[in-house]
Amino acid sequence: MALLREQYQALEDIVGPDYISDDPALLDSYSYPMVATSNHLGPFYGVYTPQGAAVVLPGSTEEVQAIVKICNKYRIKYKACASFWSGMGFPSFDNVLQLDMRRMDRILEIDEKNMFAIIEPRVIAATLQAEAMKVGLNTHIAGSGTSCSILASATGYAGFGPSGLFMGSHGDNMLGLEWVMPNGDLMRTGTLGSGIGWFYGEGPGPSVRALARGGMGTMGTMGVSTKCAVKLYPWPGPTHIPVEGTIPAYQAMLPDNFRVYTLAFSTWQGWADAAYRIWDTGIGYAAHRQFNMFGRDLKFGMIKVLTDPTKTLGDIDEILEDPEAQKITKEMQRDFQFVLVGMTPRDIEWQDKALDKILADTGGWKVEVMKDDPVLRNWSLLYFLKMGHKNLNMVYTGSYDGCFGGFGGPPDRGIKCVEEAAKFKKDWEDTYDTIVAAGGDCMMGSIGGSGGGGGVTWECFTCWDPYDKKSSEGAFEFHEATYKYAAEHNMGSGMERRFAHARGSDGYALPREQIRKLFSASPMSSIYRYQQKIKEVFNPNDLGDAYYSTLDEPKK
Amino acid sequence: MPLVDYQTEMERCSQCTYCEWIPFDQMKSWRFAKGCPSISYNRFLSYSARGRLGVALSLLKGRSTYTDKVLDIVYKCQTCGSCDVSCKVCRYNLEPLETILQLRATLVEDGQVLPQHTEVINSLSKEHNTMLKPKAERGKWAEGLDVKRLTTDKAEVVFHAGCHYSYDEELQKVARTAVTLLKNAGVDIGIMGEEEGCCGGRVFQMGYREEFTRSAESNIEAWTKAGVKKVVTSCSDCYYAFKRLYPNRVGSNFEVLHTVEYIDQLIKEGKLKLTKTIPMTITYHDPCHLGRQGEPYLPWDGKEKKIRNQIVVYEPRKPRYNGAWGIYDPPRDVLKSIPGIELVEMERIREYAWCCGAGGGVREAYPEFSNWTATERIEEAKTTGAEAIVSACPWCERNFIDAINTMGDGMKVFDVVELVQQAI
Numbered sequence: 001m002a003l004l005r006e007q008y009q010a011l012e013d014i015v016g017p018d019y020i021s022d023d024p025a026l027l028d029s030y031s032y033p034m035v036a037t038s039n040h041l042g043p044f045y046g047v048y049t050p051q052g053a054a055v056v057l058p059g060s061t062e063e064v065q066a067i068v069k070i071c072n073k074y075r076i077k078y079k080a081c082a083s084f085w086s087g088m089g090f091p092s093f094d095n096v097l098q099l100d101m102r103r104m105d106r107i108l109e110i111d112e113k114n115m116f117a118i119i120e121p122r123v124i125a126a127t128l129q130a131e132a133m134k135v136g137l138n139t140h141i142a143g144s145g146t147s148c149s150i151l152a153s154a155t156g157y158a159g160f161g162p163s164g165l166f167m168g169s170h171g172d173n174m175l176g177l178e179w180v181m182p183n184g185d186l187m188r189t190g191t192l193g194s195g196i197g198w199f200y201g202e203g204p205g206p207s208v209r210a211l212a213r214g215g216m217g218t219m220g221t222m223g224v225s226t227k228c229a230v231k232l233y234p235w236p237g238p239t240h241i242p243v244e245g246t247i248p249a250y251q252a253m254l255p256d257n258f259r260v261y262t263l264a265f266s267t268w269q270g271w272a273d274a275a276y277r278i279w280d281t282g283i284g285y286a287a288h289r290q291f292n293m294f295g296r297d298l299k300f301g302m303i304k305v306l307t308d309p310t311k312t313l314g315d316i317d318e319i320l321e322d323p324e325a326q327k328i329t330k331e332m333q334r335d336f337q338f339v340l341v342g343m344t345p346r347d348i349e350w351q352d353k354a355l356d357k358i359l360a361d362t363g364g365w366k367v368e369v370m371k372d373d374p375v376l377r378n379w380s381l382l383y384f385l386k387m388g389h390k391n392l393n394m395v396y397t398g399s400y401d402g403c404f405g406g407f408g409g410p411p412d413r414g415i416k417c418v419e420e421a422a423k424f425k426k427d428w429e430d431t432y433d434t435i436v437a438a439g440g441d442c443m444m445g446s447i448g449g450s451g452g453g454g455g456v457t458w459e460c461f462t463c464w465d466p467y468d469k470k471s472s473e474g475a476f477e478f479h480e481a482t483y484k485y486a487a488e489h490n491m492g493s494g495m496e497r498r499f500a501h502a503r504g505s506d507g508y509a510l511p512r513e514q515i516r517k518l519f520s521a522s523p524m525s526s527i528y529r530y531q532q533k534i535k536e537v538f539n540p541n542d543l544g545d546a547y548y549s550t551l552d553e554p555k556k
Numbered sequence: 557m558p559l560v561d562y563q564t565e566m567e568r569c570s571q572c573t574y575c576e577w578i579p580f581d582q583m584k585s586w587r588f589a590k591g592c593p594s595i596s597y598n599r600f601l602s603y604s605a606r607g608r609l610g611v612a613l614s615l616l617k618g619r620s621t622y623t624d625k626v627l628d629i630v631y632k633c634q635t636c637g638s639c640d641v642s643c644k645v646c647r648y649n650l651e652p653l654e655t656i657l658q659l660r661a662t663l664v665e666d667g668q669v670l671p672q673h674t675e676v677i678n679s680l681s682k683e684h685n686t687m688l689k690p691k692a693e694r695g696k697w698a699e700g701l702d703v704k705r706l707t708t709d710k711a712e713v714v715f716h717a718g719c720h721y722s723y724d725e726e727l728q729k730v731a732r733t734a735v736t737l738l739k740n741a742g743v744d745i746g747i748m749g750e751e752e753g754c755c756g757g758r759v760f761q762m763g764y765r766e767e768f769t770r771s772a773e774s775n776i777e778a779w780t781k782a783g784v785k786k787v788v789t790s791c792s793d794c795y796y797a798f799k800r801l802y803p804n805r806v807g808s809n810f811e812v813l814h815t816v817e818y819i820d821q822l823i824k825e826g827k828l829k830l831t832k833t834i835p836m837t838i839t840y841h842d843p844c845h846l847g848r849q850g851e852p853y854l855p856w857d858g859k860e861k862k863i864r865n866q867i868v869v870y871e872p873r874k875p876r877y878n879g880a881w882g883i884y885d886p887p888r889d890v891l892k893s894i895p896g897i898e899l900v901e902m903e904r905i906r907e908y909a910w911c912c913g914a915g916g917g918v919r920e921a922y923p924e925f926s927n928w929t930a931t932e933r934i935e936e937a938k939t940t941g942a943e944a945i946v947s948a949c950p951w952c953e954r955n956f957i958d959a960i961n962t963m964g965d966g967m968k969v970f971d972v973v974e975l976v977q978q979a980i
Contacts, residue, residue: 021600025620026629029602029610036571057599083573084601102599107586126577127586134585146580147573240584246880247907248645250581298864305648309880313648314869388580391572391646396867398568398650433865465866467567 003053003097007074011056011097014066019057019103027051030098032090034507035466037399041087041503042479043464045472049090049507052079052098059103061178061186061226068224069184071097077543080224082121082149088157088219092502092509092546099224101149107131108227111199115232116175118198121151121225126388128230130240138235140167143446143457145390155179155225157217160457162288162339162384164449165279167233171217175201175229179212182223182539187212198229211534214548215527221544222535236343241385244378246309251378252385257342259352260381262291262370263359264335268418270363271334272411272454275447277358278338279454283351285341286384287447292335293393293400293461295438296422300329303370306392307379313396328369335367336447339384396436399466401475402459403482406492408445411456417491418443421460424485425478434474436463459495502546509546519551529553559616559662564860565655566613568868575605575639575652578908588903588936591638593911593929602629605639605652612659622668630663631670632925634918635761636844636911637879644878649860649868660763672921673762680767684753687723695750697721697728703735704746706782711746713738714784716775716798718791719754720950726957727950730971734790734815737973737980741827743818745788748778755789757797757845762917772797772806779810790815790973792949793915796845803853814846816948816972820886823893830979833896838970839942840888840899841933841956842909843949848879879907887948887972894979900940902933910936912952919955930959934967944968946975 002022003011012020021027034047053076058064064080071078080099081089091098105122112135117128126146128139142153143161150170153159155177159170167173176192176199189212192198193205201209214222237254245251252258265271278284294302301316304325311319319325340355342348359365370376383389393400403425407417418441426440438461445457460482464475479496486493501518504510510518519528528551535542535550577583578591590596595604602611611629614620633656640653663669676686683691697717704711715738721731738745756771779787787810789795795814802808822828842848854875861871884906891899904910913919913929934956937945945967947953956969 019599021625023620023623023625025611025614025623025626026600026602028614028619029600029607029629031610032571033567035567055600085572100599100601102601123586124577126580126583127589130583130585130589145572147577241581243581247579247641247878248880250579309878312869312873312876313867314863314871314873316867317863382581386581386583388583389646391570391574394570394572395646395648396864398570398647398868429865435865436867437865463866465568465862465868467564468866471866 003076007070007076008054010070011054011067014063014070015056015058019059020054022054027055030055032087033466034087035399035472036087037394037401041499042505043399043401043466043472043475044505044507045469047505047507049087049092050094050096052091053095055098055100057100057103061180064099064180064224064226065184065186067099068180068182071543072183072541075541075543077545079545080121080220082152083124083147085144085148087503088499088547092507096545104226110135110137110232112137114199116199116229117232118227118229119151120227121149123150124148125150126386129386132232133235133237134239136235137232138167139230139232140164140170140173141387142170146387147390150230151225151228152220154228154230155213155217156219160446160449161387162286162290162446162449164446165287166285168231169449170230171213173231174209175199175231177201177209177212177225178227180224180226182541182543211538214531219545219547221546221548222539234343236341241382243382245375249307249309249375249379250382251375252382253378254381257345257348258381259340259348260377260384261338262332262335262367262380263338263364264332264367265362265364267363268334268415271336272415274358274362274364275411275456276454277362279448281354281358283340283354284338284448286339287336288384289336289444289447290383291337293442293444295436296333296441297329297439300325300332303376307375328367332367337380337384339381393461396463397465400461400463401479402495403462403479404460404486404491405445405458405494406486408457409455411454414456414458418458420489421491424482425460425462428478428481432474434464434471435478499547501549512552516551516553519549520553525551557658559612559658562655562658563613563616565650565652566609568650569606569609570647571606573604573606574642574645577642578638578904579642579645582908584903588910591642591904591908591910593636593913593932594633597925597928598632603632605643605656608633608656608659609652612655622663622666627663627668627670630659631917632922633916634844634911634913634929635916637849638908638911641848641879641907644876648876657761657763661765664763670917670921673917676762676917676920677759677764677767680754680759680771685719685723686754686758687719689723692750694722694752697731698735698747698749701732701735703739705749706746706784707748707751709746710783712744712784713746713786713788714779714782715745715747716755716787716789716794717747717752718789718794718950720791720954722752724950724954727953730790730950730973733977734973737828737976738788738818741822746782751778753778755794755797757793757801758917760797760801761915768801769806772802776802776806776808784810786811786813788813788815788818790948790950790971792843792846792850793951796849799850800853803855814883814948816887816890817883819973819976820890823890828976828980830894830976832979834894834975834978835896836944837898837900837942838891838944838946839902839937839940840891841912841937841945841947841952842884842906843947843952844909844911844915846948847882847884847909848907850882851877851879852881882907890972890976891946894975897975900942902936902940904936912955914951914955919951926955927959927962930955931963934959934963934965937967944970946970946972948972
């Protein structure tokens with residue numbers, strides 16, 4: 001059902017006729033195929049998120065406030081999204097007004113001295129990074145990649161990623177926040193609320209960061225965050241990264257204080273010990289088990305494809321026929337990538353020396369070809385510094401999801417599960433032809449950025465063909481199986497069902513009864529009860545979406 | 557291929573929105589980070605490649621029908637191919653530009669056309685040009701030019717002026733200069749004069765496939781009759797049509813060169829010597845159809861297959877058009893060989909260059925958007941400190957001249973051959 005004429009007109013009066021539309025085809029381009037990826041709900045073949053009632057593009061905080069007030073007046077549900085990368089950003093009810101935040105894309109200030117930036121919702125990591133580097137600073141980039149909104153990552157989710165080792169996550173990095181609350185009023189948090197600047201997210205001033213962000217971010221469902229400040233970090237490099245090479249095999253041409261390695265280990269225990277030791281030693285700029293997302297069997301073949309502009313996916317098998325490639329593939333079985341950035345020549349030498357000592361103590365080594373081949377080395381370095389190839393997640397087919405992974409956290413815990421999980425996936429790949437056969441172990445994730453102490457995140461990438469019903473349905477079966485297996489084997493649930501409580505197989509929010517059942521049984525159900533209380537106060541008209549998790553148990 | 561055959565593209569789109577931006581690895585500033593003029597100007601997600609694929613899927617599935625908004629989304633795009641380049645940094649089995657072009661062709665087949673484009677098509681049918689001018693005036697640009705007329709003479713090389721250079725009086729000098737330079741360097745060259753026909757490239761971009769084919773067949777027939785072996789043009793749109801579209805869609809074996817490639821060869825062979833100093837700082841704009849869309853056509857007749865259960869590949873190996881092998885260095889090498897010239901680069905160059913704004917029928921149907929796109933490029937050129945923007949396409953040059961006039965700016969616009977002529 002479309003908006004009533006009166007409602008549409010009220011919104012059009014705010015933004016003007018050029019920035020609102022309810023054309024059906026346009027609205028369809030604002031829905032998300034639930035067979036795609038990264039929303040951790042499916043896949044569900046042929047299912048799309050519910051069509052919005054209209055799309056509106058606000059250009060200022062004042063316009064956002066006015067829109068939210070109209071929504072409250074007419075009880076219209078609304079959802080804001082900045083980069084539309086993930087299914088989380090799309091409505092899960094009918095008749096939701098979609099706020100596309102792309103007109104609010106300005107970097108308002110980079111405070112070089114105090115090392116933070118004030119940004120609007122549509123500032124993506126790539127644009128902030130480009131501007132920050134001009135003044136010797138850098139921003140953390142979430143694992144979702146450089147195309148994603150930093151503000152959304154800071155306010156709406158967690159924002160883990162490879163550079164979290166050095167720069168923390170976006171959730172940690174958020175300072176002052178300007179928040180259009182669910183009723184349309186404006187809240188300025190922390191020091192901003194006291195009128196003394198953006199430099200601190202808590203007091204003096206309203207210390208409501210936890211309310212504005214929720215447990216894992218509000219995912220655009222509790223009001224609209226319109227500006228925030230985020231911490232920036234040192235960048236001891238040129239004002240922009242010099243790039244050479246033929247597309248897509250671009251390479252970073254940086255001085256010697258930038259180094260990238262693929263570290264490999266003879267045992268998983270050595271791998272975990274290295275992760276702890278790296279954290280304890282305080283070295284490194286980014287750490288990620290990245291290229292394993294292509295799969296244990298295929299990763300070196302894929303690296304060769306991606307670094308040679310004449311190659312295509314169809315060349316993988318031929319590349320991997322080479323005994324040398326097979327040897328390197330085997331060598332990289334238990335690996336992760338590691339970036340060192342020295343603030344001074346002495347610093348880089350010290351960091352590298354410390355790394356060598358850690359490797360010597362843990363039975364690890366630097367994979368030679370990734371270090372000595374200038375193309376592989378400089379391509380890897382650019383990959384991690386820019387995070388501009390994140391869409392390689394979908395390179396095989398157009399879809400992926402990260403299964404298992406509930407064993408993230410301390411590295412010791414993860415390594416106990418990784419081979420078992422990998423074997424489960426490998427057996428599935430060998431038995432069924434519905435998911436890409438990449439060698440079972442497609443575990444990837446950041447190291448040292450999740451809670452410190454060398455903490456690790458894991459996602460076992462699984463790829464299926466979203467155009468192929470059998471493949472998509474087979475992937476769904478696989479995810480159901482991994483979820484069940486992980487629960488039965490004490491591995492915890494992975495990313496593949498992270499938001500299963502938010503949206504069902506039809507693309508709509510789950511019925512309240514079902515959510516109640518799920519959250520009541522949760523080991524930490526009090527957080528959902530707490531969020532319910534917050535919602536009752538801040539969002540009394542319940543105009544948000546399903547991703548803000550609440551438990552509204554019936555009164556006894 | 558009907559639109560339904562592109563459903564694979566629509567459903568395999570990974571929804572990443574990389575198509576809006578230049579490749580992230582090449583991003584140097586907030587100001588010049590965008591790659592797609594269409595979404596930059598029109599703002600709604602629907603005006604990106606991803607959005608257009610979503611609209612196409614909606615139409616295919618019967619969830620929506622043609623509306624003014626749908627036509628606006630489909631046609632308000634220069635088909636510059638920036639989306640295609642950025643998409644393919646990570647995707648090896650998607651063809652967003654091809655899908656967008658097929659969507660347009662489908663609209664045309666269904667009679668969902670723009671009146672401004674209909675006017676162009678009428679002109680093409682009656683007067684054999686896209687400039688809404690009489691056919692009889694097509695050869696005027698070459699009046700007094702001492703060069704063979706291939707309607708009566710024979711030559712190894714035909715110079716194809718194209719509609720724009722034939723009729724744009726301010727720019728005609730570029731075509732005259734190009735022919736003179738080549739002839740003086742010893743090239744056996746001729747022109748079709750008044751009998752020259754439109755290349756069809758522009759109407760192909762607008763979605764008119766039959767009209768394109770008619771133009772292509774007519775040109776091929778005329779060149780064959782004249783004994784031509786090589787086709788040279790100074791227009792990047794024509795170059796793209798001859799180099800990529802003709803062999804693919806009509807079948808032709810002529811060697812195709814852009815003037816800048818030919819001049820580059822002649823300079824490197826010592827047949828053209830540039831001796832006069834031109835003390836000028838310039839920047840070079842890569843035309844979309846010479847750069848990222850100017851890659852050579854490679855025949856392919858194959859099908860999709862899957863390896864490793866589900867990885868989507870092609871048998872035989874499918875050529876990958878991602879802008880890697882476009883014509884980028886020849887014009888730069890020519891400019892660098894001119895004494896006194898200092899070539900400074902803009903932020904967005906080569907395969908990730910910002911479009912001039914003229915392509916895809918946008919100049920004809922959406923002049924404000926077209927002008928805005930050109931203005932953005934001029935603003936970018938100004939940040940380099942250059943006093944002139946140099947290109948190799950009349951569409952780009954015309955759009956830049958108009959934008960500069962609107963802006964009241966003093967930046968000069970040159971074609972590469974004009975500077976070469978000055979340096980001889």
